[in-house]
Amino acid sequence: MSKQELQQAAKDHLWLHFTRMSTYAASDIPVIVSGDGCYLEDLDGKRYLDAMSGLFCVNIGYGFGEEIGDAAAAQMRELPFYINWTYAHPRSIELAAEVASVAPGDLNRVFFVSGGSEAVEAAWKLARQYHAARGERRWKVIARRLAYHGTTMGALSINGVAALKTPYEPLVPDAIHVHNTNRYHRPDGETEEQFTGFLLEDLEGAIEQAGPGTVAMVIMEPVQNSGGSYTPPRGYFAGVRELCDRHGILLCADEVITGWGRVGAWFASERYDIRPDLVTTAKGLSSSYGVIGGVVARDAVMEPFLEAKRMYMHGMTFGGHPVQCAVALKNIEIMKREEIVENVASNERSLQRSLGQLLDIPIVGDVRGAGYFWAVELVKDKGTKETFSAEECEWLLRDFLSPTLFERGLICRADDRGDPVVQISPPLVAGQAEFDEITRILGDVLAEAWDRYSKRP
Numbered sequence: 001m002s003k004q005e006l007q008q009a010a011k012d013h014l015w016l017h018f019t020r021m022s023t024y025a026a027s028d029i030p031v032i033v034s035g036d037g038c039y040l041e042d043l044d045g046k047r048y049l050d051a052m053s054g055l056f057c058v059n060i061g062y063g064f065g066e067e068i069g070d071a072a073a074a075q076m077r078e079l080p081f082y083i084n085w086t087y088a089h090p091r092s093i094e095l096a097a098e099v100a101s102v103a104p105g106d107l108n109r110v111f112f113v114s115g116g117s118e119a120v121e122a123a124w125k126l127a128r129q130y131h132a133a134r135g136e137r138r139w140k141v142i143a144r145r146l147a148y149h150g151t152t153m154g155a156l157s158i159n160g161v162a163a164l165k166t167p168y169e170p171l172v173p174d175a176i177h178v179h180n181t182n183r184y185h186r187p188d189g190e191t192e193e194q195f196t197g198f199l200l201e202d203l204e205g206a207i208e209q210a211g212p213g214t215v216a217m218v219i220m221e222p223v224q225n226s227g228g229s230y231t232p233p234r235g236y237f238a239g240v241r242e243l244c245d246r247h248g249i250l251l252c253a254d255e256v257i258t259g260w261g262r263v264g265a266w267f268a269s270e271r272y273d274i275r276p277d278l279v280t281t282a283k284g285l286s287s288s289y290g291v292i293g294g295v296v297a298r299d300a301v302m303e304p305f306l307e308a309k310r311m312y313m314h315g316m317t318f319g320g321h322p323v324q325c326a327v328a329l330k331n332i333e334i335m336k337r338e339e340i341v342e343n344v345a346s347n348e349r350s351l352q353r354s355l356g357q358l359l360d361i362p363i364v365g366d367v368r369g370a371g372y373f374w375a376v377e378l379v380k381d382k383g384t385k386e387t388f389s390a391e392e393c394e395w396l397l398r399d400f401l402s403p404t405l406f407e408r409g410l411i412c413r414a415d416d417r418g419d420p421v422v423q424i425s426p427p428l429v430a431g432q433a434e435f436d437e438i439t440r441i442l443g444d445v446l447a448e449a450w451d452r453y454s455k456r457p
């Protein structure tokens with residue numbers, strides 16, 4: 001198709017995800033045609049630095065298509081498809097073993113699915129059935145406010161983002177939400193220990209109110225994306241683990257974003273010593289070159305399912321698809337060979353220093369995150385941390401920041417599911433040159449945003 005034909009066909013036939021399609025009534029849909037390293041190119045040949053790794057997912061960057069494509073083609077020739085229902089095939093076995101070898105502790109058993117929402121969905125069902133197998137009827141789930149866990153009905157119910165849920169109510173009942181680790185808006189003078197104490201008290205209260213014997217699972221991202229890279233305060237996850245142990249609740253770390261090097265360890269559960277019973281994964285497992293996710297379970301969670309006649313009553317045709325497994329295996333091989341995880345760990349401070357320069361701009365209230373997973377929170381007043389109204393966010397994020405950043409060649413995400421933030425998550429192959437470019441473009445655009453905002457009538 002020619003450029004014009006592509007535009008027309010996109011407008012006539014393609015339905016974009018989470019997109020106000022009306023935006024494109026009078027303008028072109030951005031069409032990305034190629035990528036290499038940390039950069040993308042559009043239909044007109046314009047280049048962009050992708051400081052979002054697609055959607056927090058192209059961990060090795062865009063430069064390994066040939067090598068991964070060869071692995072996919074070889075698998076296509078050998079065995080293009082077979083199932084993981086009753087039977088297995090070599091690639092799903094090898095990938096499960098590989099995942100188990102890099103996952104912390106005895107997270108040794110992998111159930112493959114097609115993506116993150118399916119992984120969360122599968123984790124909740126697995127937790128329910130695990131308890132049932134041990135003679136307990138537990139079904140409730142505890143998650144955190146504002147957290148995003150996916151869009152299928154179960155995962156959607158677990159979400160803490162009200163606006164995403166209300167159009168689809170009634171949802172799956174009994175998903176309960178507790179405080180997240182948003183530190184920036186806590187009272188001045190509160191110590192880290194006090195903050196941890198406050199969060200754990202809130203979680204304990206929620207468990208008690210729900211009835212501890214009814215709660216199947218607590219699910220949390222090690223670093224929460226929605227709201228802007230909320231890192232856990234000291235002692236937080238040790239306390240969450242202790243509460244789950246005390247009440248017989250399974251702890252699930254949703255590592256759909258934080259897994260596969262994003263925070264400078266293979267899994268963030270290792271960095272923060274979370275010791276989860278379940279881990280949900282997708283995105284970076286294949287660096288999104290393939291369509292694959294999974295739930296990784298501790299040996300102890302598998303145990304009841306090893307008894308005679310018992311099975312986890314869940315599955316889907318494409319779970320553990322051989323071509324997707326071959327792609328994920330090659331991705332992990334590349335990550336090891338190119339020392340991708342080590343690159344993040346050794347560059348984290350440099351990225352933090354670069355982004356830290358943005359704090360000189362009046363509109364930038366906070367810069368926070370870990371590894372290559374950062375957020376810049378925007379405020380009206382640094383002293384009071386006053387945030388923008390919904391109407392102001394509409395102008396600031398949608399009318400100004402998103403289009404201007406894109407026009408200047410930088411892809412990052414302006415998000416106001418919580419307080420307004422700009423999210424920065426470059427591919428894990430990025431280095432100082434990319435950090436400088438991100439900081440320069442973002443700095444210019446944020447300074448301009450403040451200038452325009454302060455001059456608004």
Ligand code: PLP
Nearest residue numbers: 115116117148149150254256257
């Ligand atoms: N869990 C987390 C933490 C996520 O960030 C996402 C997606 O961004 C999901 C689950 C859902 O993943 P998917 O979009 O692959 O269904």
